Amino acid sequence: MTMANIDATLDAAKATFTAKRPKTHAMHERAAAVMPGGNTRTVLFTVPFPLRVEKGEGATITDVDGHSYLDLLGEYSAGIYGHSHPRIIAAAKAALDNGLNFGAHHEGEVKLAEVVTKRFNMDLVRFTNSGTEANMMALAAARCFTGRSKIMPMEGGYHGGTLYFSHGASPVNAPFDCVMGHFNDVEATRKLIAANADELAAVILEPMLGGGGGISASPAFIAMLREETAKRGIVLIFDEVMTSRLHPGGLSAKLGIEPDLKTLGKYVGGGMSFGAFGGKHAIMALFDPTNPDALPHAGTFNNNTLTMNVGHVAMTEIYTPEACAALNARGDRLRDTLNDLFMRYQVKMKAMGQGSMVVIHPTAGEINSPHDIENTDKRLRQLLFLDLLEQGIYIAERGFMALSLVVTDADCDRLVKAVEDYITRRRELLV
């Protein structure tokens, strides 16, 4: 058997996927009657139709057709505790038993704010319902604080559904006036900042592009941004919604460079809906309602009792600094092993990311900016995704993985063997 081409191989993989999932297919049809494309979160759509999960336990998810998978997607980094952590469940039960959402302040938000500000080195923090909201609020705060209107995100950056800058800007983006920075291009970006200095309110970036492919900002790039923004009174915002899990104090602590504001989300709420923005006192104090000119910050669920209480337990008892270090060490080992595998087979594949976040790309070249992965073959990402599903492993179609605390070394070995099997079967398409 020789493989004619990628399309034929992918078609065969799709057909195999479809044939084994009649119930999933039927539920997809049902969903499509009431939701556009049967989908209510774009990133979860995969070809030929997405999985429908019936149950999750530990690191395992089971679809409606009864197939079980090792879950290495880890809910795009939010699912760090696995699907059934007993301490999370107990904390959620306790919070529910104590009464759902009071329409009033309570101790839970104080406790979580104390933990979050200390761990992530913020003077003051505010909670939101999602990372998107946190980033929207941080940018708004920067604009009010500086009295300037423009913001500088990076080309290829992602800060939520309304702040998405891949291939230009998403049509559903919030209508900010943007000057696009060039990720990891020190001199070009320095010039852009200088040229727009009087109008720029904020520079925002993830210190490692998460959804953008696990591409780390170089220390020189980060240092330049810190230097230029400090010099020119521009607010530097690190979106640490994903990257805060990569080091006990977040990626900024690992880099040793502090922004003016940072945003959080994903796992910090213990798996509940969560977002936060915080940082320097002078900026955050703008929201102090004891001040007659205070900026408003609304949100029915900002201090919902479930998130606040479960988040506190999660950050103090489960994702401790020690657990964080161990998880990221496991991810580093996995990434090294995968890259060794790709080197050994000399295939055009590369594992990027840091610590517990691993992203597999179908290219062998240097990857320093989103441009470097722009022209990679999406079909090869889809093929890897489908082939791994066949072997009972679930990752993101784009190659993204975020290890949860219940993923073991044996699970990592299982992934490596499955990827090796993919490579030996598909090698002609990958060299």
Add this chain to the structure above:
Amino acid sequence: MLHQAGNRFNAQELWQQDRDHVLHPYQHFDSFKKEGSLVLVEGDGCYVTDATGRRYLDGIGGMWCVNAGYGRKEIAETMAEQALQLCYSNFFVDVTNAPAARLAAKLAELAPGTLNHVAYATSGSCAVDTAIRMAHFYQSRRGQPTRRYVISRKNSYHGSTYLGMTVGMRDGDQSEHFKYIPDLVHHLSAPYPYRRPEDMSLEAFSDFLVAEFEAKIAELGAENIACFIAEPAQASGGVTIPPPNYLPRMRELCTRHGILFIADEIVTAFGRLGHFFASEAEFGVIPDMILCAKGLTSGYIPLSAVIFSDAVHEGISAADPDVWFTHGYTYSGHPVACAVALKNIEIIEREDLCGNAARVGDYLEKRLGELRDFDIVGDVRGRRLMMCVEYVKDKKTRARLPDSCNISKRISNACEADGLLVRPIGHLDVLSPPLTITKEQVDFVVDTLKRAILKATAELKAEGVI
């Protein structure tokens, strides 16, 4: 054609054919009946691929031999061109061919001192046989026919022919089922610093070894000794680097007593230690003969050579109308093999593979050194791209693990499962990768070996062995 291994070959059928019909070198019947062979079908660079499509970094370099790496198209093309032009030529008495003549001149240029003459053979074993016969012939021709004894050393390996096995002496080869040639070879102690007597300095160990040779010469009589044969760094006998100044002092004794010094460089020549030949460049001795094979053609085709000095040549070719050197093989000076060797040497020079072996080999030494901290690692030794790890039960006493643990095979199996081939020999795992290996590949080798050793250590603890 490449990269189809998993699809093009019937892995099961090949495995079965091999198991049913092949007797391998050093076959271990008991395990072979159960496990059969790993069926390799492709190679490129430092990698080989088995019939199921699994790829391995070949940390063994074939058998210490694929120095230029696998899959060299220009070597394959050279083979094809030479086979079409002249696939074979009689090489006896006074007939030659172009590649054999050119290669001899090239080897004379590369070899140290006055080693300007070449006798070809087809394997390292045959080169050893040729060298011993030439030593006897030389001593007799210069009027000393009583010089018959060969001085060798324990832990040495000099080939698998009847004579080769007599000359070498590794523990594992001393099978009760074989009887070797009597009253020909005397074996001195191995220059094995790790297992030298306790409380003896390296310098004192060197003194001891040299004194032992002197005593042996006194016992047998120099007039009865033809030659001393030594691998400058013993290879499969333990990958041992001799103590400082040992080889120059042995050379000096040979010179003083009219004993030929034969350097078996079958493993060390052609770059493995960072030089075309290691005798002079690495160990400061100019032998009377150097034996080479393996890296001479990077394993693409069998070929070996005995490179010998002007003085030996003058001795054996001294005027006498009735004398013939009645030695040689049908395939001596084979034109295709010699053409491959020339192309191989051209590649080693053009790509500075000796330089790469030196640079990356130094890095391999450094990284492998990290293994010394592990409980069951007694010693990490060797030089550059000729390295080994020796396992022990007790680091202090250097006591070995029980043979039943099969420690080196256990670890090599774990490496193989992770895509790395290392060679288990006794209580050692040996590394001799292609000279093209990169630092990144060295990192893979060391990290994989580390994981395998940790796994084996955990198993041994669980089994109550340590």
